[in-house]
Amino acid sequence: MSTSAIRLNALQMAQNRPKVNVDLPSDKISDYFGSQVFGDKAMKAHLSKEAYKAIRAARETGEKIDRDLAEQVAAGMRQWAVTKGVTHYTHWFQPLTGTTAEKHDAFFDPISDTESVEKFTGSALVQQEPDASSFPSGGLRNTFEARGYTAWDPSSPVFIVDNKIGKTLCIPTIFVSYTGEALDYKAPLLKSLHALESAALDVCRYFDKNVKKVQATLGIEQEYFLIDEALYNARPDLVITGRTLFGYSAAKGQQLEDHYFGSIPERIFAYMLDFETEALKLGIPLKTRHNEVAPGQFECAPNFEDINLAIDHNQLLMDVMEKIARRHGLKVLFHEKPFAGINGSGKHNNWSMGTDTGVNLLSPGNTPNKNMQFLTFFVNVIKAVHDYPDLLRASIASTENEHRLGANEAPPSIISVFIGSQLTGVLHEIESNKTKKAEGKAESIQFPRIPEILLDNTDRNRTSPFAFTGNKFEFRAVGSSANSASPMIVLNTIVANQLREFQTALDALLKKGTKLDAAIIQILRGYIKASKNILFEGNGYGDEWKKEAEKRGLKNITEVPNALMAYVDDAALKLFESNGVLSAKEVHARYEILVEEFTKKIQIESRVMGDITNTNIIPSAVSYQLKLADVSGKMKELGMKKDTYEVYVRTIEEISGYVTALKRLVFEMVEARKRANHEEDVVQRAHLYCYEVKPYFQEIRYLADKLERIIENECWQLPKYRELLFLR
Numbered sequence: 200m201s202t203s204a205i206r207l208n209a210l211q212m213a214q215n216r217p218k219v220n221v222d223l224p225s226d227k228i229s230d231y232f233g234s235q236v237f238g239d240k241a242m243k244a245h246l247s248k249e250a251y252k253a254i255r256a257a258r259e260t261g262e263k264i265d266r267d268l269a270e271q272v273a274a275g276m277r278q279w280a281v282t283k284g285v286t287h288y289t290h291w292f293q294p295l296t297g298t299t300a301e302k303h304d305a306f307f308d309p310i311s312d313t314e315s316v317e318k319f320t321g322s323a324l325v326q327q328e329p330d331a332s333s334f335p336s337g338g339l340r341n342t343f344e345a346r347g348y349t350a351w352d353p354s355s356p357v358f359i360v361d362n363k364i365g366k367t368l369c370i371p372t373i374f375v376s377y378t379g380e381a382l383d384y385k386a387p388l389l390k391s392l393h394a395l396e397s398a399a400l401d402v403c404r405y406f407d408k409n410v411k412k413v414q415a416t417l418g419i420e421q422e423y424f425l426i427d428e429a430l431y432n433a434r435p436d437l438v439i440t441g442r443t444l445f446g447y448s449a450a451k452g453q454q455l456e457d458h459y460f461g462s463i464p465e466r467i468f469a470y471m472l473d474f475e476t477e478a479l480k481l482g483i484p485l486k487t488r489h490n491e492v493a494p495g496q497f498e499c500a501p502n503f504e505d506i507n508l509a510i511d512h513n514q515l516l517m518d519v520m521e522k523i524a525r526r527h528g529l530k531v532l533f534h535e536k537p538f539a540g541i542n543g544s545g546k547h548n549n550w551s552m553g554t555d556t557g558v559n560l561l562s563p564g565n566t567p568n569k570n571m572q573f574l575t576f577f578v579n580v581i582k583a584v585h586d587y588p589d590l591l592r593a594s595i596a597s598t599e600n601e602h603r604l605g606a607n608e609a610p611p612s613i614i615s616v617f618i619g620s621q622l623t624g625v626l627h628e629i630e631s632n633k634t635k636k637a638e639g640k641a642e643s644i645q646f647p648r649i650p651e652i653l654l655d656n657t658d659r660n661r662t663s664p665f666a667f668t669g670n671k672f673e674f675r676a677v678g679s680s681a682n683s684a685s686p687m688i689v690l691n692t693i694v695a696n697q698l699r700e701f702q703t704a705l706d707a708l709l710k711k712g713t714k715l716d717a718a719i720i721q722i723l724r725g726y727i728k729a730s731k732n733i734l735f736e737g738n739g740y741g742d743e744w745k746k747e748a749e750k751r752g753l754k755n756i757t758e759v760p761n762a763l764m765a766y767v768d769d770a771a772l773k774l775f776e777s778n779g780v781l782s783a784k785e786v787h788a789r790y791e792i793l794v795e796e797f798t799k800k801i802q803i804e805s806r807v808m809g810d811i812t813n814t815n816i817i818p819s820a821v822s823y824q825l826k827l828a829d830v831s832g833k834m835k836e837l838g839m840k841k842d843t844y845e846v847y848v849r850t851i852e853e854i855s856g857y858v859t860a861l862k863r864l865v866f867e868m869v870e871a872r873k874r875a876n877h878e879e880d881v882v883q884r885a886h887l888y889c890y891e892v893k894p895y896f897q898e899i900r901y902l903a904d905k906l907e908r909i910i911e912n913e914c915w916q917l918p919k920y921r922e923l924l925f926l927r
């Protein structure tokens with residue numbers, strides 16, 4: 200059997216996949232949208248009026264649900280779930296690493312040795328103790344010997360996951376230690392939303408007393424790669440680390456850009472239809488699908504929703520996409536940079552705030568009053584980003600995303616804000632304009648006029664990490680595998696904090712007798728002046744920007760351990776604490792978890808890299824050398840002239856050179872790892888992994904990729920980029 204049997208078999212499997220048929224439940228999406236969700240319709244049918252009202256109130260105003268009512272809600276949920284064939288329930292939560300976690304329990308409750316009842320109590324709904332010792336808690340649990348428990352989040356509806364073997368009722372929950380520290384993403388997210396929404400509401404009420412509620416909104420665009428499952432399985436690096444640690448870029452890369460505008464291949468289309476159907480049943484409002492720039496890369500996006508729900512839905516969507524891919528012999532890759540040299544994947548976070556009166560606070564209006572409200576929120580967001588760029592940078596830092604940022608059409612690691620030429624003009628006007636006096640009357644303010652439709656498509660900047668796109672900000676530096684709660688916790692908190700500062704400044708001026716309009720414009724003018732250097736309209740990919748940014752004092756933080764440090768500086772700790780989002784203890788714990796996660800990932804990548812070099816790449820090289828030795832030996836035996844087979848001998852030598860260098864590098868990398876492992880301090884260890892271990896990856900890969908180009912196709916074991924990427 201040839202060395203490359205695994206690869207060639209995988210290629211054959213990939214080419215001969217039978218067509219998968221997708222049965223749609225109905226021609227009309229509205230017939231099945233949300234059918235697996237305990238939503239409004241199901242609640243009305245299965246809950247008492249009282250219980251129904253309690254849930255609505257919990258969703259709309261965050262009111263607590265008392266025990267008696269929880270009992271009723273649980274009974275109604277079970278009733279509904281049982282009619283849908285559900286046998287188990289689980290608390291569903293979002294630990295700090297990984298996507299989501301579950302622990303299943305049966306409704307079934309034995310009452311004698313032959314009898315049982317279906318049971319689901321209020322307390323089972325409200326609180327659970329999962330066996331949480333395996334979830335990261337950054338020393339919190341050790342320090343306090345606390346056990347983790349999950350607690351129901353009534354603001355996100357329960358849903359049914361159907362995995363064809365059984366159906367499970369999933370209850371969205373937060374995950375906290377027994378002493379109340381958050382061990383997950385959802386708990387601080389909810390707190391940050393509370394901080395933002397209440398601060399925004401207070402500011403809104405200067406403009407419109409009728410506003411009773413502000414809701415922060417999020418629309419998440421999800422990019423991903425699809426590759427054939429058999430080829431995926433033949434790449435241990437992809438299987439274990441989520442990215443290719445080796446591989447020479449395909450000759451036909453993105454240069455032709457034919458993929459982006461091309462039609463979606465049939466096999467992919469069937470997959471999309473299948474997962475979309477599943478997602479729609481779960482109430483995930485998927486709207487768009489298309490090819491992305493890189494070969495094998497795609498994107499989908501739902502309609503925006505309340506942030507908490509949008510994030511639950513995105514986490515769930517990733518699960519659904521992975522699950523459905525199996526049916527199609529596909530593997531979906533959410534890694535930010537599965538393939539070197541071509542585009543990575545992001546998760547664009549479109550963020551805004553809306554009022555219960557139907558106003559998008561980041562949508563410019565056509566009346567002066569609306570205008571002023573828009574500019575207030577708009578400028579405050581810019582000021583917040585200006586004041587806390589490092590924290591935003593930290594919120595998107597991950598081992599995976601670092602490969603993407605600043606490379607191949609991805610935003611750089613430098614945080615800046617793009618607002619477009621029109622709004623740049625408007626801000627300039629406010630900054631330079633003295634307050635104008637209307638004829639004869641007391642001083643009044645002329646707000647710059649802003650057309651309602653702001654940005655046309657030519658005024659888009661794809662290179663900006665944080666761009667205003669007409670009626671929302673788009674945080675584009677977020678990585679495709681990230682839990683959006685991480686950047687949203689930070690964004691919500693810094694904007695909440697900023698709005699509170701604004702409010703304080705405004706009240707002070709009003710107290711002094713300044714008119715509202717004049718006071719607002721005076722404050723905004725100060726903010727515009729102060730935060731000018733975060734605004735950047737040019738090409739974020741260029742090297743000139745790096746230089747320019749440095750001049751402006753904007754940081755370009757390219758390594759995870761450095762980026763994460765922003766979480767634990769004094770300003771950040773104070774910010775999180777004073778806005779009631781995270782205690783200093785919680786921030787420190789999270790910081791440690793993230794630092795350790797980085798170390799672990801580099802450690803794993805390093806091991807896989809060594810293994811593949813020794814057990815795949817070098818053997819491939821050797822088998823080709825044998826072939827060459829064989830042929831040159833035979834040629835010599837035949838009495839052929841030396842210069843006819845010398846080329847083979849030289850190739851053997853060339854390969855030996857690479858193999859020797861690879862062996863040496865792998866050895867040195869292992870030694871570097873050992874030194875790093877001896878370091879007890881978590882942060883120091885991460886730095887050692889970052890600066891002493893990780894640099895070997897490039898060097899090893901470079902040589903291995905050289906070999907890929909020399910060694911006969913038949914001998915090469917790992918599926919090549921061109922085979923992985925051009926799936927049809």
Ligand code: ADP
Nearest residue numbers: 416417418419500501502503549550551559671
């Ligand atoms: P793009 O040109 O970037 O694809 P789209 O108009 O398709 O822009 O919007 C992308 C995402 O932004 C969608 O998920 C959409 O629902 C979301 N979005 C639109 N308006 C808002 C808003 N007010 N708040 C949050 N997200 C929004």
Ligand code: MG
Nearest residue numbers: 420547549673
């Ligand atoms: Mg977008």
